[in-house]
Amino acid sequence: MKPVSFRNADMAWDIAALILTPPGFDENKTWPTIIAVHPFGSCKEQTSSAVYGKALAEQGFVVIAFDASYQGESGGAPRWIESPAQRVEDISHVIDYAVTLPYVDADRIGGIGICGGGGYILNAALTEKRIKAVVGITPVNIGRLFREGFSNFDPRGALDAMAAQRTAEARGGEGQVNELLPPCPEVARANGLTERDVFEATDYYKTPRGQQPGGATRMLFSHAQKTLAWDAFNFAETLMTQPMMVVIGQKVGAFGAYRDGLEIHGRATASKDRQLVSLEDWSHYDLYDKDEPVELALDRVVPFLKDHLA
Template sequence: MNTQSVNIQNHDMAWAISALILTPEGFDGSKAYPTIVSVHPFGSCKEQTSSSVYGKALAEAGYVVIAYDASFQGQSGGTPRYIEDPSQRVEDISRVIDYAVTLPYVDNNRIGSIGVCGGGGYVFNSALTEKRVKAVVGITPVNLGRLFREAFSEFNPIGALEAMAAQRTAEALGGELQVNELLPPSVEFAKENGLTERDVFEATDYYKTPRGQSEGGATRMLFSHAQKTLSWDAFAFAEILMTQPMMAVVGQDVGAFGAYRDGKEMYGKSFASKDRQLVELENWSHYDLYDNPEPVGLAMERILPFLAQHL
């Protein structure tokens, strides 16, 4: 596998998107390859699971993979920083595809997408309208709008929206930006303060230790600019618009972020899909599917035949 760093700047973009292009061993630039756009989780970056785990596995299997940083995050452009805007996240996928189709070694008729956690919700939502995507895989996919309306707002979405409105006004009047840290600072802090719910604790173990820690994976969010997330639904109109082959991979060890229910919901709604598949992995959790070799291997055993069939 070979890796190249690029900055994507299409003619309609106000800022560049930072990306890694992963190519297989023996890569021949004169040939056209099936290509996967790989989308990172909420609070993550391209150097983490989207490239180093799933991107690597797909490149080793013969695919060109483009893993990129979301706008306002990682090494991509856009200000203010740390904005999590679902509509922009979905638009980023199309802009990366706009770039991919200009590359001579990308087969424009064999483009797929894969996303982890929030990235899984984004690739599913993208595929509803982005029909250049011919097959889509969500790994432990999370519908971020649902999560914000529920656990992330402490089941008080109106209260959260009112607080965001007040904070945005304060910032417009010259106040400091409120950038919220999404996780405990360390595993030890989480233990000492009883923050041991499965997903919260395992996220801390991934993002706040050498296991998965990366400079670009900030696990931060600009609070005042998150309003639109609460009215967004990754799966809206999936019953009508999800026509491509789709696969949702979920772990049966359930946590508070809700990927298990979200993956099953998207699968259930995708009855217009040409081939819908739900992969449930017993005794594995949301964050196990980020980088644990055994469940990742089990997932890839299902993903690779699925992609080979449809790309």
């Protein structure tokens, strides 16, 4: 695993990434390459590299897992902005970097994303045709989630509050940085925050199971307005032409990955090969790092990617 950072001509800051290479890697050969996109509130050291990136590298792929702009070790200010447009543009920037590497086969680039990263990589594939095959692992449409649960089903009220807060900050006030999760599972349980996705996210992000310095689980509230008007799956019926696989768990939680996975699979009618993997006994966060559901997912993901990127 090699840490790198890079800046393209049209970027104002560096992107930090990890490059994972296969056993017997020879940089004088060219390799199929996967761009791995981390979840909302996550970082490259978590599931995108440590679980799926590692497994795909072991199966013969070069994997580039990166931190989103404004997050982790990547640049961008102010910090902790969750910008869907920027997250999708980051993917193209990473591909721009990848195609300069002599060992990356520019005609065999795929993408994989987890949770919000799944929504982002699927959205990127709509217009970024250098992505030849795409996989969403328990993908979440962040725009839909912000319009619903993250705004208490009052998106217009949330937009008014964001507008007021941004004005206050422009006039010198302090930024409002929202912590998205309880500090630990015990506090979540004590406060009745036991809904499956909320509690399991806390168990992943706030314990040694998945906790990493770059996985901040924070969001700058005043800069989230445009997220509420964003849709990961807009124009999917027409523009999702690449082979596409979606993996979801049937244990449903409030963040909505099950319904989002079904939606994009149903809408991507122009895809050359659309596949849905629905795992009966597993939840959204089980698919982050639990051995059995991850293995079940990879049993389908690896052959799919090999078929289309071999």
